[in-house]
Amino acid sequence: MEDGECDIAIIDGMPPSADGRATMDGTMNRVEQLQEEPCERNDEDERIFVKKWQIACVLMFVLVAVLAAVYFVVIRTKVNRSPHNFYTARSSLEPFYPAPTFPTTEGPQEITRLPEYLLPYNYKVKLRLDLSETTFTGSTTINLRCLQATQVIVLDCIEGNITNASVSVVDLTTADVQVVIDLLYDDSEGRLVVYLGKRLQEGRIYKLEIAEFTGELRTQPPGLYTTDYRHSDGLRQLLVSSLKPMGARYVFPCMDDPAMKATFDVTIEHPKGQTALSNMPSKTKTVLTDGWVREEFYRTPKMSTHLLGFALFDGLTSLEAVISRGRVVRVWAPFDPEENPSVEVALNTTIDAIHNIEQLVPVEYQLTKTDVIPVPGLSVPSSDYCGLLMIRETALFCDGQESSMSQQLKCELAISKAVAHNWFGNSVTVEWWDDLWLTEALSTMLAYESVAYQRPDVNICDLQWDEMIQPAMAADIFSRVDLSSYGHAAAIGEDPAVGGKGIGLLRMLDTIISDKEFLKAIENVLARFSHDNMNRSQFWDAVSEATGFRIDVAAFMEPWVTQLGYPYVSIGRYQERDESRNQYFVQLPFYYSGFVSFMRHLQTITWEIPVTWKSEGQTDTRLLTMTEDKYIIPDETSPEEWVLGNSDSRGFYRVNYDNKNWALLADYLQYNHTLLEPSVRAVLIDDAFNNVRGSILLIPTAMEMTRYLDKEENYVPWRAALDALHYVKTVVHGSCPSSSQCPYHCRLQEYIARKAARVLKRHTFYETSPEKRLLVAVTFKAACQNGNRNVTKRAKIMFDRWKRKRVRIPPDIRESVIHVGISAGDENVWWHVWKQSNASAISAQDRQIFLCGLAASQQEWVLWRYLRYIFEEKGITVQEASLIFKCVTQTKVGRETAWKFVQGNWEKLTSKYADVPSLLKAIIQSTLTGLSTDQHFQQLEHFSSSVQEKYLRDLLDDAVHATRLNQRYIDRNMPYLQDWLKVPCATRVDTRETNP
Template sequence: MVFCCGCKKFWVMLVVMALVCVATIVGLWVYQFATSPPPTSPWDRYRLPDVLVPELYDVMLWPRLDPDANGDYVFTGNSSVRFRALRDTNLILLHCKQLELAPMGDHLARLTALSGTTPLIRKTWLHIPMQYLVVQLNGALKAGQDYELYTEFRGKLLDDLEGLYRSEYYEDGVRKVVATSQMHPTHARKTFPCFDEPAIKAAIQLTVLHKPGTVALSNGKEFASVNIVVDGQAVTKTPFEATPKMSTYLLALVVSDYDYVSQNDSTEIRIWARKSAISAGHGNYALSVTGPVLNFFEKYYNIPYPLSKSDQIALPDFYFGAMENWGLVTYREANLLYDPVVSSNRNKETTATIIAHELAHMWFGNLVTLKWWNEVWLNEGFASYVSYLGADSAEPDWNVKDLIVLDDVHRVFAVDALASSHPLSFDEDDIYKPEQITELFDTISYSKGASVLRMLSDFLTEPVFLQGLKTYLSAFAYSNTESKDLWDHLQAAVEKTGTTSLPTKVHDIMNRWVLQMGFPVVSIDTATGTVSQQHFLLDPDAVVDRPSDFNYQWIIPIRWMKSEGNSKLSWLLEKHADRSEMQTSGEQWLLANINVTGYYRVNYDAANWDRIMAQLHTDHQVIPVINRAQLVDDAFNLARAKIIPMSVALNTTTYLIHERDYMPWESTLDNLDYLYLMFDGSDTYELMQGYLKKQVAPLYAYFKNITSNWSKVPDGHTEQYNQVNALRVACSTGVDDCQKVTSAWYTEWMAQPHNNMIHPNLRATVYCSAIGSGGEEEWNFGWRMFKNASIAIEANKLMAALACTNNTTLLNRYLNYTLKPDEIRKQDATTVIVSVASNVKGQALAWDFVRANWKYMFTEYGVGSFSFASLISGVTASFSTEEEFDQLVEFKEENSDIGFGSGTTALMQAIERTRANIRWVAENQEEIRDWFIQHT
């Protein structure tokens, strides 16, 4: 599963905060759970007893795409699960949530012994708190014998984006309904009674009844459909081949009238979407990428693709970015469909990398699955890491592998530097509630997981990493593992290949990075060669109350180079060490963490910082482009942590007047965003604008020139990204003629709504710029185009741009639309609110809106529609005053009875961050203001 964010910079704050706060987890859990009374019965525990092992589910589902007499959409079905008893027991527990079970005589299920005698059922009931169907027996199931439990059930086909749910869209003016699914992580139980834990794998034989004229899809290949009559109603019956042995969360089902494009090499590949999207060719790019990515992973894992077909489908309503259901991957439309007329190169990259992420899971996650959710990071972190490799194999000209530094490493640093961060792995006993499991799918699991695995592959070398990975997957195919199993196989590969560069075993190295939160800053004194490490905290006054068995000390691989040499690898095992080889002399500089393969920040003595700055001004390209981005990011965050003066960080931006590469510019703009958030409305803000205008003007002129006055796009992939940066920043800082250009393009489009000549790469920036400088007429036009957009990618750009207006009446109207699903889809409500909050004119409006409507959003919309963590972090990102701090505390107290769900930790982080921001502004504003006066 992957969380996806949209295009850059107007909403950089939105993207960063959304990823920052898809909720990290705090130590309060330990206290809360340790003090809970012990359960008195097996059905009072969240985890299933390890007594029964399912072998096969035989499931029939009939989702209704038309409402019943009460106006409800429903589904009905039945299920037989064949299982074996490992020990004698008189109790059967299956997960079951929000299902009505049909009585069978006196009970809610029917039990049959497949050998021996069938025990009589004594009592059955639905245990709502733990989401169980409980079956108590008069006799005992016998160890080693097989049984079958049969149930019939009915559920509502809601629009809550969980389990088996309803999605709607309009095509050619006709309303269409889709039945689709999201079982991950704990929603299969909402579809049929099952053993809904990842380690309890079984094959699933599915049959679907559906409306004639529609198509049913599932994990396995569909067999021939037949038309039958059931209860006097004509239906189509579609059976599917049984799935391999798999976890229930991977089950997928879609019923629609979609169409597809396909190709069939060694594996049949189909891309499904609305008929109009398929006929317009919007599935063609995904189809062209899927084959090469599958081929890459077959070679990478050295295991053939395990299934007979690979379906991918674009859904109008889908909470996550995509979901790796085995054989039927589900996506948000904007993440799978690509239209060269309206899609930007970033949209294209998103499609390629998300496809690669999901297909990576077909082996790592689906074929081999983690035993429990406490180590979900290994599943998602691995897919996030190799998604760059898969996308690179499909689009080798993009050099996309470097972008992991911006999109994952730097991004997760912002979260992992907080005192309220958490480790990658938890004790299994600490994670058992469904809401806890959901919270684990955060940027720590995805981005830190990807970052430390990339570091691991680098210091092992890729051939050794791959050898261990291949034996791991082969050994545990169709089974479940723990992270230590992967370390075992990687260690075996190290020993088999005779790798001697490691200072200790793989387990010992990786446990430091996995079992304790945070990361180090490595400090290098080039005058003495002294190297040291310390736990990096963005707020040095924060108190870390999560203990670490390793005392926040890491085993650190350091790749470094001097100005005249090649890179070398050294290891830091202690808090402090002497490394005479890292001493420098004269004008010689030293640079560490080459290409940012290590998950840590780097600080230097003042003299080395000065020598690096001198090199940037003399010939910046001598320093690798990734490290130019790193220098900026490290310096700004070291300054925020009071490790170096703020002036040193700001000095890293002065050479940018000569910089044309994307990564250093993007890193700079991301870091300056924090200053913009802190100093909105002050004279420091205006000084920043003047300085950034001076720095970006040459970049704007450069792209204006090479694009023949914006009439074409640059050739390079990241060069196209930097063209967008140049236009956006130039317009926002008042570079001559920029605003005039974007407004003219938008006005031309308003005059000819069916002939949008704005290049797709530039549309998000142009829309925001023109709506921001325009009035109600521009906003109303953008709203009409948003509502009429038939392509989700275009709708997303307009949806973000509508939040750019300076008209507070329009912003309030837009906020209120988020509570009306006919205006703003539930899946997009959080994005709209946070987009409004990212506008200085809308920040207070968005915060007031969230406070006024919290109870309604929390109780009526629910976790399937709102990301409460993203919401809280997004609307509070700029908080830096005592008044805002008091409002946060009051918000927490006033809603304590309602709760905050997945936003609980985000609220604590917001309070922590606001307190730190207040101190930071007080301590740094004068120095920063003076620096900008000097450099403007």
């Protein structure tokens, strides 16, 4: 046959088989079909074949396009998507932390917790630090236990500039390297997510290594920040850490959850000549080829990330001592410790605090070394990092001969609190930030007990009320943060004004349980949770257990912790128609009327209040636990006897009475004040004046409570009265066009000065009793500030002798004498004090006194020049700028000058301190206090509308409301105050006054 022809025969229309045979049904078998190859195809078959091929090609192209779109659009864009959404779409992988929660109040947003799929047990952290740089580099290795299979590793990390190539994960069980697919930064929560190629297996241990990251050396907390300190040869820099709370993530990638404890191996590389400190003693030092030093530290105990501490400096020298069991304590100072006794005082105070607290609790101080370093301008008096105590410089160095009693007590409390954190904060750590207030309060209470142990001649209850409780109640009125949000507020830069509230609530708990039961609860907590985590629910259970479960402590305490504000209790008496007499107790939320608009919801809140009360005829304290808003009990007292609420001064609530009861209490203070405890007298005065601000009372009632002050021999009631009267003077003076047109302000000053001068006549400037020294200091200051001629004359003489002959000024009144000298002096006097403030050998406390005294000038142009110094190279640090503004605004001319300065230099201020928002807040808050005229109100509204930064605009809006509140205060109370000041001081309460 010719080529191209097929040798196929058609027999009866049936195709033959390969061998010429066909199957019975006319078909070929399957094998034969596969072997058959057609020799030709007609045109119709060819067209059909081509169409099928084209369709196949199109379908293949579409499939490839869809797969490419999935890869580039979905998978490659997961870096920019929320991890919550990503894991919702891929149900095969578990979400690594809950969906974000949104706050229902104006408090800080709750930060979601890390998953517990992986837990760290050891970190190796290496940092390369240099005081002359603004950034740092480092590396970290984290050993992890896998508790649940997961394909992601979630870390807390702020910035860091970490690349995929720098991250590796190794299975330590098999030495297998895990493939890292990608990294995700979740900026909204400060999270770094490592995506792995396959799941980590439950029960295995892994090593996560980040070979390199970078960080910023900030100018303020959190994280690592630098601050200037004064040295004999000028300003030098100090680098310190501030990691509590949520600050470790600013330094290195970690699991910054207080419950996720681990050990730490720290290595710091730094230039030769600089000193590095961390929690543990130095282990080895190696000089590198570039001249730097690599310093390794011993492994830390198991602890939370926020307890890790770092410090780097040059120019500080130390004084050390070895105490029992070879434990080393060192105090560092910017001057020669051998020539300045204040360093030895600080060292001895630290050692005393360790020994005192060891006597109070059943757990010994475990740390082998303790470094104490001074930090200028530290926002809190002290901060402890497990073996590295950072204490505000002015609260660390005190001289028993040259420091005032107030300064000495502040130093002892700051050091004792830092030491006490070894037990509550380091050993017993909170599980989550919402309970941070609890360990802070417990450590502070231990600190006060330590001071009481060391100074039995100081009334610790009075000192605690004056230093912690009264400021906390004053600040809590303006707080948008409840106590359980304390840690979050601190973390996001808010001022946690309710810090002392925790101590107040624990003090109040003492009213329903005994001291013995509370101490037993403390011992149980330390034994049960030593080197472990604790939440407040467990603490409440421990206290309930100590009482034999007689009291449900959680039910009592939780409303106080989780709700804003606090209540006041109105106590009164009335007679029924059947002539039976009853006594009523009514609780209502306390706030300043018209100011705290966001607290209007408090009208629906009730607290369980342990009201302690007694009467004049029945001096035994009784307890009424108020679980409802109103109680009525039979009145067993005489109508002519007073009734006193919060009779042990331990309640975190205010009390109000009917007019007659206020009058009876005022008379009792006048003739028998010593029969009431000093703190109770202070509470009465404080409640009265705050009730005026809350529109519950009118001001004559509060003024009546001060009539007895010239007989008062304790500084705590005096402090309470002067703080309250300072507000009255400020708003009265602020509402006057000028001092010459404000006669009632002058009369009020005369009244205060006369009371203070009478007390001073009974004392000398060299008292030995701590409480008498405190009394002299507070009354001398009151007499000087309010213009008593005899006292200010003595102050001027002492200032002149100091200026000309360097005659020593008694330490308790030094601050007041400097103020008087500057206020009455000319420009030459001002320059003399300015030079003294810059002397190389001056102590931090004296420099603070001089800088604040320079603000007492009564010349506006001098104050303007002084404020301008913060922009110039005058050696004023960032922290001192805040102090200068605070002190300038203590007088009317200073407030007006500071307000004009802020308005005229706003762009300069925000530019210079853009990275120090806390300073701008402090400047605004101090400058805008006491404004009370329509002109001030209009200026504030206009200025607030022009400010872009939200946190500053919020402060200005608060100032607008505060100014309106001041105006209402003046409008409501000025007529009554004028009448009261015109008549003799013994005049009774104005009969026009009513109670709501």
